[in-house]
Amino acid sequence: MSERSEAEVRAEVREWLEAHWDPDRPLVEWRNMLADTGWGVPHWPREWFGLGLPVPLSQAVDEEFAKQGAVGVAKAGIRHLAAATLLEHGDDFHKERFLRRILTGEDTWCQLFSEPGSGSDLAGATTRADFDGQQWVVNGQKVWTTSAHHAQYGLLLARTDWDVPKHQGLTYFVLDMEQPGVEVHQLRQMNGHASFNQVFFTDARIPPEYQVSETGNGWRVAMTTLAHERRGADGLRAHAFASERVGRIYEEEAREIATIMEPYKWYPQRAGRVDLVLPRARETSRLDDPVVRQEVAKLLTLVKSAEWTARRARAAQEQGRPQGPEGSLGKLAASHVARAAARVHTLISGADAMLSGDDGPLDGLIAEILVSVPATSIAGGTDEIQRNIIAERVLGMPKEPRMDTGPFRDVPRNVGSS
Amino acid sequence: MAFVFTEEQEQFRDIVARFLRDTSPTVEVRRLMETDAGFDGGVWERLNSELGLSALHVPEALGGQGFSFVELGIVCEEMGRALLCAPYLSSAVLATDAILQAGDLGQQAELLPAMASGGRRGALAVTEPNGGWHAEAVETTATRNGAAYRLDGAKSFVIDGHTADFIVVVARERGSSGADGISFFTVAGDAPGLDRRLLETVDATRKQARLTFRGVPAEPLGEPGAGAPALERILVDAVTALASEMVGGAQQMLDSAIEYTKLRMQFGRAIGSFQAVKHKCADMLLEVELAKSAAYQAAAAVAEGAEDAPALASLAKAAASDTYLQAAADCIQLHGGIGFTWDNDTHLWFKRAKSSEVLFGDATHHRERMLEHWPE
Ligand SMILES: Cc1cc2nc3c(=O)[nH]c(=O)nc-3n(C[C@H](O)[C@H](O)[C@H](O)COP(=O)(O)OP(=O)(O)OC[C@H]3O[C@@H](n4cnc5c(N)ncnc54)[C@H](O)[C@@H]3O)c2cc1C
Numbered sequence: 001m002s003e004r005s006e007a008e009v010r011a012e013v014r015e016w017l018e019a020h021w022d023p024d025r026p027l028v029e030w031r032n033m034l035a036d037t038g039w040g041v042p043h044w045p046r047e048w049f050g051l052g053l054p055v056p057l058s059q060a061v062d063e064e065f066a067k068q069g070a071v072g073v074a075k076a077g078i079r080h081l082a083a084a085t086l087l088e089h090g091d092d093f094h095k096e097r098f099l100r101r102i103l104t105g106e107d108t109w110c111q112l113f114s115e116p117g118s119g120s121d122l123a124g125a126t127t128r129a130d131f132d133g134q135q136w137v138v139n140g141q142k143v144w145t146t147s148a149h150h151a152q153y154g155l156l157l158a159r160t161d162w163d164v165p166k167h168q169g170l171t172y173f174v175l176d177m178e179q180p181g182v183e184v185h186q187l188r189q190m191n192g193h194a195s196f197n198q199v200f201f202t203d204a205r206i207p208p209e210y211q212v213s214e215t216g217n218g219w220r221v222a223m224t225t226l227a228h229e230r231r232g233a234d235g236l237r238a239h240a241f242a243s244e245r246v247g248r249i250y251e252e253e254a255r256e257i258a259t260i261m262e263p264y265k266w267y268p269q270r271a272g273r274v275d276l277v278l279p280r281a282r283e284t285s286r287l288d289d290p291v292v293r294q295e296v297a298k299l300l301t302l303v304k305s306a307e308w309t310a311r312r313a314r315a316a317q318e319q320g321r322p323q324g325p326e327g328s329l330g331k332l333a334a335s336h337v338a339r340a341a342a343r344v345h346t347l348i349s350g351a352d353a354m355l356s357g358d359d360g361p362l363d364g365l366i367a368e369i370l371v372s373v374p375a376t377s378i379a380g381g382t383d384e385i386q387r388n389i390i391a392e393r394v395l396g397m398p399k400e401p402r403m404d405t406g407p408f409r410d411v412p413r414n415v416g417s418s
Numbered sequence: 419m420a421f422v423f424t425e426e427q428e429q430f431r432d433i434v435a436r437f438l439r440d441t442s443p444t445v446e447v448r449r450l451m452e453t454d455a456g457f458d459g460g461v462w463e464r465l466n467s468e469l470g471l472s473a474l475h476v477p478e479a480l481g482g483q484g485f486s487f488v489e490l491g492i493v494c495e496e497m498g499r500a501l502l503c504a505p506y507l508s509s510a511v512l513a514t515d516a517i518l519q520a521g522d523l524g525q526q527a528e529l530l531p532a533m534a535s536g537g538r539r540g541a542l543a544v545t546e547p548n549g550g551w552h553a554e555a556v557e558t559t560a561t562r563n564g565a566a567y568r569l570d571g572a573k574s575f576v577i578d579g580h581t582a583d584f585i586v587v588v589a590r591e592r593g594s595s596g597a598d599g600i601s602f603f604t605v606a607g608d609a610p611g612l613d614r615r616l617l618e619t620v621d622a623t624r625k626q627a628r629l630t631f632r633g634v635p636a637e638p639l640g641e642p643g644a645g646a647p648a649l650e651r652i653l654v655d656a657v658t659a660l661a662s663e664m665v666g667g668a669q670q671m672l673d674s675a676i677e678y679t680k681l682r683m684q685f686g687r688a689i690g691s692f693q694a695v696k697h698k699c700a701d702m703l704l705e706v707e708l709a710k711s712a713a714y715q716a717a718a719a720v721a722e723g724a725e726d727a728p729a730l731a732s733l734a735k736a737a738a739s740d741t742y743l744q745a746a747a748d749c750i751q752l753h754g755g756i757g758f759t760w761d762n763d764t765h766l767w768f769k770r771a772k773s774s775e776v777l778f779g780d781a782t783h784h785r786e787r788m789l790e791h792w793p794e
Contacts, residue, residue, distance in 0.1 A: 278794060290786070297785035300792070301733050305708035308421065308715050315421035326707050333704060390703060391696030395676050398691040 009057050013039060013064045021070045023247025027256070030249060031073050031104040040073035040103050048087065048095050049103060055318055069245055071253050074105030076261060078147055082109040082155055084228040086212070089172075089221045093209055098153070098174065108260050110151040111229075112142040112175065112199060113222065117414040119144070120385050122157070122226075123166045123219055124404070124413060127201060129158035129173065136173065136206035138181070141198065144379075147263050148184045148197040151177045156206075157222050159408070160215055166408040172218035174210040181205060191371040195263030229380045230331045269365065270372040271334065272341025274303050276362070277348070286348045299337075299344045306333035325394045332386045335377040342373040420718065423492070431492045437469060438500035444763045450503040451622035451766075455581050457504045465504065466536030472510040473534035476518075481531035487655070491662035491717035498666030501766055503623050505539050508578035511659045512652070513540025516586040519655075520602040520640040520648040529604070540604075541582035542656075543573035543629055544649070551653060551779040553597045553646050558631060560589040560601050560642065567603060567638060568611075569631040575777070579627030580614045583607050586639060587631075588649060597646035603636035610634070621773035623766060654728045657735040657778045658720045661713040664738035664774050667767050668706045671745040674764065675699060675752045682754075695752065702748055709734075709741035725793065732788035739781040742771040 004012075016039060022030075034040030035049045043058035044050025053061070065072050079102045086094050101107040118124035127140025138158060148154065154175040161169035175182070181204030186194045213221040242254040281287040281296055313327035346353045349361050356367035377383040391397045404411045423431070441461045450456055466472050475490045476482020490511065497506060510533070517529050517540070532538040548555055558571025569589050579585060584606050591599035605612060611634040617626045640648065676699060679690035689695050716734035719727040746768040750757035757764050775781070 278792075287789075293789050294782060294785050297733075297736070297789050301712065301737050301785070301788070302708070304715075304733060305712045305737055308711035309707050311421045312711055312714075319422060321422065324707075325703055326711070329704050329707055332700070333708065336704075384697070387697040387700035388693070390700040391690075395696075395699055395703060397676065397680060397696050397699060398688045400691050400693065401687070 004057070006057055006060050009053065010060055010064055013061050017064065017068045017070055021068055023245065023249050025249055027071065027249050027252035028104045028106060030071060032100070034073050035100050035103045044087065048099060069243070071249050073103040074256070076264060077108065078111050079107070079109045081111060081225050081228050082153070085155065085221060085225045088224050089212055094174065094212065105256055105260070107152040108147060108150045110145050110148040110154045110177070111225065112145055112154040112156040114144045115141060116143050120382055122222065123170065124411070125157050125159055125170060126413070127158045129160050129171060129206065135208065136211070138175065138201040138204040138206060141200050143198050144196045145199050146196045148177065148199050149186055150260055150263070153177060154199070155225060157218055162409045163407050164216070165405055166411060167219045168216050169408050170218035170222070171211065171215050172213035172221040173206050174212060175204065175206055176210070179204060190374070191266060191368060193263070193266050226381065266368060266372050269369045270338065270375045272338040272373060273345070273365070273369050274299065274337065274341050277341060277344055280345070281348050284348055292347055295344050295347055299340045302340055303337050306330070306337055309333065328390055328394050331380065332383055332390070335383050338373045338376040342370050345369055427489065427492060430489065431496060434469065434493055434496045437465070438496055438502055442500040442502045444501070444766065447501050447503055447623055447766060454616055456578070456623070456625035462504055462536060471506065472514070472536045474510070476514060476530050476534040480526055481534040486721035487658060487717045488721045490659060491713065494659045494662040495666035495713070498663030499670045501623055501667065501770060505578040505581065507659065507663065508541045509533060509539040509582065512542035512577065512656055513582070513586050515655045516542050516602065516652050517639065519651050520645055522640055525639055538583045539578070539581070541576055541579045541585050543576045543579060543585050543587045545573065545575045547572055547574045549575070551783070553600050553649050556588055556590050556600060558587065558589040559592045560603065560636065561592055567636045569603060569605065569634045569636045571631050573629040574617070576627045576629055578625055579629050580616045580625065585629065587636065588645065591643050594643070599643050600645040600649055601642040602639035602645045602648065604639050605634055605636045619773060621769040623770055624773065650728070653778065654731045655720055657784065658716045658731045660774060660778055661716060661731070661734040661738040664742040664771070665706065665710045665713045667770055668709060668738070668742040668745040671749040671764070671767055672699070672702050672706050675702065675749045679752055698748055698752065702745055705741045706745060709737040712737040729788050729791035729793060732784035732791065735778065736781040736784040736788060739775045739784070743775050746771040
């Protein structure tokens, strides 16, 4: 594609929307049009549903969509991790088969990484996949799997070789969740929601063409998925909110948000809802208290600095320059922000911070923040793991002595993991 | 607002950093901090003749280079990192900015070219022994006698006030209070009735003086009585420049800690391989990067004359105050016993961090200011 200016791209997308946007069109039909023209994910390659535009121009397109009130492709949820991973590591079959239905929202995905015996130590997975001559046969258990109860497909990391060091014996697959060998049990979280699950595999089947990495090379692909997950944790990601506009397509989108997006409805709360802090402090007159003012100012300093740091990283990336250390800090910063926000919400609410549901401040929203924030420093890699990564990869500090470098079969592991 | 420096700005940073590596090694810092003047005339001359740093943000029409606070921030950051002992903050930043903000065009044309070349050094005297960094705290009075003015009172914490060729003094008209009657004056360093005393300071790398005025003859700078808005603006600029200097120092503390923990062996391994040490360093990196982001945003806001500059400047200063001191304290901690010795260099930055923490107002003060100016 020839270089196009932002003004040209904006004019083009406006013109296209004027000609085609129609709120009474069915949602999937509309999103198929977006996939066909590339306007849904303009930063994706031309061959694969995009236009090959640089990210800033793609944001300009998003803004034009928002101005028109036009619905975009299905973005939120694990599906964007699946898309990013398959774009980078999938073959043409995978891209053909999966990417379009990710964009239309027809398929929901989940990430089958963590297990009861291995969370931080993801490469210690013991769910096994064995090739029976025709298909892969999967046995074992995953846990904390967000959205598994809605998902058509899972991104699976499974052990295919037990006699090599642990990082070398893993393979990355796409697994069809809708088959008899897969059983999903919902788990209730401390905040009362049930977004994650246990997933049991008993002779579940994977056709050979659903294998994504080479056999034994799954760790590298899993790193791509995790990198996208952690990058998304820098607080700049938007959440899906149902529109109040009328039209068939808005109603269909609202239904999607109410069902498929349901597991994520507490996610803004887990990030701390900083947006509520100043309004709440004013409404309650707590902002007149000098101690509260100090704590609010500390929080805003942290939030703003974290946002600017993320934008520095992004700007460097967009200019094709090497990212400095600022690029690896987003997830850890987001944990700090979430915890600090919960502390300030408590300070503002006083005794009311003890109340939840209809009795609690903002009909229980504040309580939901307080009991959701602990997830932020665990999900997607704990704060401690982030610090290890920053120290070793960014600061170049020496690695710790390891006890798990031999054949995986001989590595000490949790009792009960196969 | 830009979130990356341009290539030219990065090159400029490299040039400044290289100059400072050559001219301000810690042996030099240690030598100069034992002197009363606290700087080396030769290095000051080269810094101006070779790099033109005092002219950086002076408009071209007045003999300057016409750059903005973004470039000034780069210089301050590198100077803070190298702990340069020089009257740069006092003369090239504070006094120069005061003349730009408070002086009329004629006064600017008269004073700035010599300052831009580094030939004349100014100092800015705002704060008094009461330690307040705002108009209300100014008690020094200006008395008018025909066209002439005389100043009476005392100024403290005047950076390089004992060596400056002249002082920009903030005083108030007799009988005024609050923001009313705030006036700027220039006073010659050797004016009759002016007593200048070098203060003993925790941070010997930045000299401070107490100035006593007894009927000292003074030239008005700008319109007498109408100086409060200029003073506000000067303080915003001052904390922005200082925050840049401080994050440079904080970065140095992080780098020094990392370097040492990779080398120092205990229990048969480098202490940097212990997780408690790694996690402390990872947290240091996060805090330093956050404070740098804040300092960069404040500098950009000041450069653009953005409306939120006062809020962002205070945010950046609050972040820098907390971060620099913490980084310096962590750096000492990670060095163990040797970190507490005079011979180890860490305390030089620790002391700069400690004094910068409160200079122009501490973190608590600036958090309050930040909320008062918060745009939403
Ligand atoms: C809301 C939520 C959603 C999630 N969604 C998914 C999902 O969709 N798919 C999925 O696969 N997983 C998901 N997870 C799982 C998540 O990735 C893991 O919980 C996480 O990686 C931690 O693993 P663990 O629970 O086994 O804890 P452990 O690894 O047992 O950690 C326990 C504690 O030990 C610490 N620790 C462990 N190793 C080290 C070390 N080397 N150094 C220092 N400290 C260490 C940890 O930091 C932690 O504090 C989700 C988790 C949550 C909370």
